[in-house]
Amino acid sequence: MEADTTGGVRRRGLAWRYLGWVALPLLVGLGLARFAGPGVQAQVARTHAALDADWAAHLSTPLGLFLLQLLVLLLVAKGTGWLFRRLGQPGVIGEMAAGLMMGPLVLGALLPQLHGALFPPASLSSLGLLSQLGVLMFLLVAGAELDLGGLRGRRRFAVVVSHAGIAVPFLLGVLLALWLYDAHAPGDIGFTGFALFVGVSLSITAFPVLLRILADRGMSGTPLGQTAIACAALGDATAWCLLALIVAAAQAQGWVPATINLVCVVAFVALMLGVVRPWFSRRTIAPGLEGRWLLIMLLMALGCALVTEILGIHALFGAFAAGVAVSGNATLRHTVATRVEPFAVTLLLPLFFAMTGLRMRADALQASDLLLCLVVIAVATLGKLIGTWSAARSAGMGNHEAWRLGALMNTRGLMELIVLNLGYELGFLGDRLFAVLVIMALVTTAMTGPLLSAMDRRWR
Structure with missing residues (x-):
């Protein structure tokens, strides 16, 4: 009791x-600074008169506007993602939709003055560069998640089904281009x-989004889920290699530069x-050194992105290739997934979705x-x-499972948006x-x- 009294006296x-x-x-x-000195009343009057103007001026600075944009985009994206999860959809679909809502097509049409004040054209360059960094980091994660060693036992089946799921929509896309070319192709393409x-563009399957859909439906450990993961x-990987070859050939002027570009792409892969x-697969990562290896992987991703940008096939391919290069080491794959993915997915990818929406013109859709x-x-x-079902049936899979596998392979998601933005930037x-x-x-x-x-209900 005496000790408590002494402690209370000491605290007081x-x-x-x-x-x-x-x-x-x-x-x-503070009192002297506020009330002492000559011209106090005039200074106070000027301060009150300029208060509103100061707030507006601070908000219109590049940093102030960027922070406001970032805050608004994250709140809208995460709120829409939460709503879509309540509706039984992956949250990333809601974030993609939120990005389109913030562009000229929706917000610009409904509230043009607010859209113009929040996203003036001069401010979009910083958002665009940061969103590109987010995509680079996401593709590093996506490449690291491609555990090619996990295809053992399903490799031949996965090769046939995945390549059929690319070839058939690719053929239909080329046929569709015959109808679209005159009205929708840019003039110089x-x-x-x-x-x-x-x-x-019609052949892409979004491997990271597919993983989340399988996890949400409890299918990750089922035979169909494992088969879908292997095929996706x-x-x-095949679709990105094909896209790299097409971009390298299309960007070159003439057959000789195109051949050189293709040879460089093949050599890089x-x-x-x-x-x-x-x-990387042979490295043993000692406990406590994951941060050092993470720095090595990030530097490699940026270096590979720079190399592929110099080769003329865009920096995105380099980041994806860097991720595939570390995918054979389970520790490094886990390090990338736990340290890079949360930052890229939570903060940077909503900016990419927003830039996709901001790229659309208000009159883009008629x-x-x-x-x-x-x-x-x-x-x-x-x-x-059709491509997935027919190949799976020919390889011995049951009719119901083959249709379900085809439905899973139809997931395009974020990977498709990345490809479409690439095509838009390159003028295709x-x-x-x-x-x-x-x-x-x-x-x-x-x-x-x-x-x-719907397929499950029909077969039941």
Whole structure:
């Protein structure tokens, strides 16, 4: 009891000392600064008059506006993602939709003054660069998640099914390009480059989004889930290699530069898969040194991105190749997934979704494009379903499981948006077709869950 009393007296003494030596000098200093000196009244009047202008000026600075944009985009993206999860959809679909809502097509049409004040054209360059960094980090994670060693026992089946799921929609996309070219191809793009890019755009499967859909439905450990993961992993890698070759050939002027670009791409892929990946697979990561290896992986990703940018096939391919190179080491793969993915997915990817929406013009979609949207969605879905189902059936899979596998392979998601933005930047896609294909990516991803449920009800 005596000790408690002594402690209370000591605390009260410290409180009085704090008030006397800290609070009192501060109050006296603030009072002198506020009320002493000549011209006090005039200064106070000027301060009150300029207060509102100061707030507006601070908000209009590049840093203030960027922080406001970041805050608004994150709140809208995460709120929409939460709403979509409540509706039984993956949250990433809601974030993708939120990015489109913040662009000229929705917010710009409903509240043009607010959209113009929040996203002035001069401020978009910083958002664009940061969103590109987010995509680079996400592709590093996506490449690291491609555990090619996990294909053992399913490799031949995965090769046949995944490549059929690419080839059939690719063929349908090229046929669709015959109808789209005159009205939707940019003026300086030849039919070959346009048709190849449309074909690849319909062939993509979003491996990371598919993993989340399987986890949400409790299918990750089932035979169908494991088969879908193997097919999507191999198909993703194949589609990105095919896209790299097409971009390298289309970017070159003439056959000789195109051949040189293609040889460089093949050499780069061979180096990453044949030399760098085995080297990382043999490394033993000592506990406590994960941070050092994470720095090495990030530097390698940036270096590979720079190399592929110099080769003319875009920096995205380099980041993806760097991720594949470290995918053979389980410790490094776990380090990337736990330390890079949360930052990229939580903070940076909503900026990429927003930039996708901000790229669309307010008049990008017309009433006549509704038919075009339906046709493109139907062609993309049928290509994935028929290509995957027919190859799986020929390899011995049951009819019901083959259709369900086709529905899973129809998931396009974020990977499709990355490909479409790449095509838009390189001039392969016009404004209207870009908007239509973005809507196709959202619809085909959102329909995966309902399509699986409908198939299950029908077979039951």
